Amino acid sequence: MRLAGTIVAALLLADAAGATEIPTAERRSGYSFMTPETQTIQDDETANPGLLWALDGEALWKRKAGTADKACADCHGDASTSMKGIAAHYPAFDKALGHPVDLGQRINLCRTDHQKASPLAYESRDLLALTALVARQSQGAAIETGSDPQLEPFIAKGRELFMQRQGQLNLGCANCHDDNWDKRLAGSAITQAHPTGYPQYRLEWQSLGSLQRRLRACITGVRAQAYDYGAPELVELELYLMSRARGMPIEAPAVRP
Amino acid sequence: MPSALINVPAKAKRGDIIEIKTLMSHIMETGYRHMASGEIVPRDIITSFTCRYNGSEIFRADLFPAIAANPFIAFFTTATASGKFEFEWIGDNGFSETASASITVE
Numbered sequence: 001m002r003l004a005g006t007i008v009a010a011l012l013l014a015d016a017a018g019a020t021e022i023p024t025a026e027r028r029s030g031y032s033f034m035t036p037e038t039q040t041i042q043d044d045e046t047a048n049p050g051l052l053w054a055l056d057g058e059a060l061w062k063r064k065a066g067t068a069d070k071a072c073a074d075c076h077g078d079a080s081t082s083m084k085g086i087a088a089h090y091p092a093f094d095k096a097l098g099h100p101v102d103l104g105q106r107i108n109l110c111r112t113d114h115q116k117a118s119p120l121a122y123e124s125r126d127l128l129a130l131t132a133l134v135a136r137q138s139q140g141a142a143i144e145t146g147s148d149p150q151l152e153p154f155i156a157k158g159r160e161l162f163m164q165r166q167g168q169l170n171l172g173c174a175n176c177h178d179d180n181w182d183k184r185l186a187g188s189a190i191t192q193a194h195p196t197g198y199p200q201y202r203l204e205w206q207s208l209g210s211l212q213r214r215l216r217a218c219i220t221g222v223r224a225q226a227y228d229y230g231a232p233e234l235v236e237l238e239l240y241l242m243s244r245a246r247g248m249p250i251e252a253p254a255v256r257p
Numbered sequence: 258m259p260s261a262l263i264n265v266p267a268k269a270k271r272g273d274i275i276e277i278k279t280l281m282s283h284i285m286e287t288g289y290r291h292m293a294s295g296e297i298v299p300r301d302i303i304t305s306f307t308c309r310y311n312g313s314e315i316f317r318a319d320l321f322p323a324i325a326a327n328p329f330i331a332f333f334t335t336a337t338a339s340g341k342f343e344f345e346w347i348g349d350n351g352f353s354e355t356a357s358a359s360i361t362v363e
Contacts (some may be wrong), residue, residue: 043330044278046264049327052282055260204284206326 019223021178021244022192029196029248030256033189038203042255050132050201050253053125053208057133062128065119072130075114079133087138088250093150093238099232100154100239104131104210122229128208131199135252143196143250146243161233167224173237188257194245195238195256208253212240263344265358269336277308277316278331281346281354303348306330311340320348329344336362 022082031039041047061072061079076082091100094109101109107130108119120127146155161238162173176185184190205213214233216226227233264278281303288300300322316332327357339362346354 046262046278046280047329047331049282051327052280052327053263054262055262058283174318203325 011056027248028192028195030191031251033051033191034257038255038257048255049257050208053129054136054253058155060130061133066115068114068116070115080137083134083137085138085141087135088141088144090145091235093148098221099174100151102235102238103134107131123213125212128199132208135199138250139252140249142247143242143245146246151239154236155240155243158236161237162240167222169222169243193241194248196245196248197243197251199252200254200256202256261354261356263356263358265342265360268361270360271336273336274333275336276331276333279344280327280329282327285324285326301349303328303352304347305347307345309343310334311338338362
């Protein structure tokens with residue numbers, strides 16, 4: 001009982017302190033929380049398993065698909081030049097749809113609109129491979145997401161979701177990632193939730209995964225009902241997180257424990 | 258469409274000890290997991306990895322279900338002559354992949 005009381009008191013204190021946003025100068029990538037061994041996996045071009053997806057992506061980039069019988073390369077040419085810096089702007093506002101789309105959704109829009117092909121399933125190997133290929137071309141580029149004024153209301157919604165307590169544990173993202181990022185949860189670093197390396201390879205997943213997968217895992221972790229893949233709420237959260245990481249360099253495909 | 262990443266130094270001096278790093282794309286399904294229906298997910302792993310240097314075997318490893326997905330295998334050898342390293346991965350369900358890399362030894 002006393003323990004439970006202490007936890008409640010601690011959470012109340014955390015609440016009283018308020019969800020204070022992390023000052024720009026104190027922002028840290030998840031990379032800096034990792035052990036040197038895991039950092040080496042990310043940095044070594046032959047040890048980073050995320051690059052296996054990027055390699056697959058290169059093959060898919062040149063493969064014709066859909067009734068238009070077009071490959072990505074037929075319009076966009078060489079990904080290493082045409083896709084340079086693109087991922088640093090995502091999620092981005094889509095004029096036709098009137099709402100922001102993330103990089104995976106943009107690839108699928110290209111598939112359905114221009115290739116006349118069926119969209120790839122969320123978290124499918126092919127979609128992750130193409131996303132990894134595109135995101136990799138922005139490696140080292142500063143995140144610029146959110147500079148478009150049309151995105152403002154969506155960023156605000158994402159921020160609201162980030163602050164909002166939910167689930168049986170009644171926790172909001174900010175309770176851990178703004179207020180307690182310098183502490184540990186069950187032995188793991190909590191980190192500041194800057195999505196600098198997506199799609200990223202998690203050793204826990206033994207696979208590459210999207211930011212939406214990561215967000216769903218966190219939401220399930222506080223015992224709330226996770227939004228479906230592609231839900232506007234997930235894109236708004238992605239958008240808010242990317243915009244608060246503005247200026248930080250892209251690491252995709254990153255490796256995380 | 259399994260892909261591999263190989264890192265062999267392009268050049269070395271005779272007698273140098275060089276590191277060879279390989280990464281192979283594979284799910285390494287253990288055979289111990291169950292599906293929602295209760296059935297076992299069938300085992301699908303790489304069982305053997307071999308490296309030949311100018312035709313002679315210099316490194317071999319047996320792989321088991323406890324090895325993580327996308328196995329990363331790194332090892333050392335002595336650069337003796339210019340030529341070719343050939344890598345071979347063999348596994349369940351007829352999995353068989355090869356890759357090669359060249360080295361110039363001065």
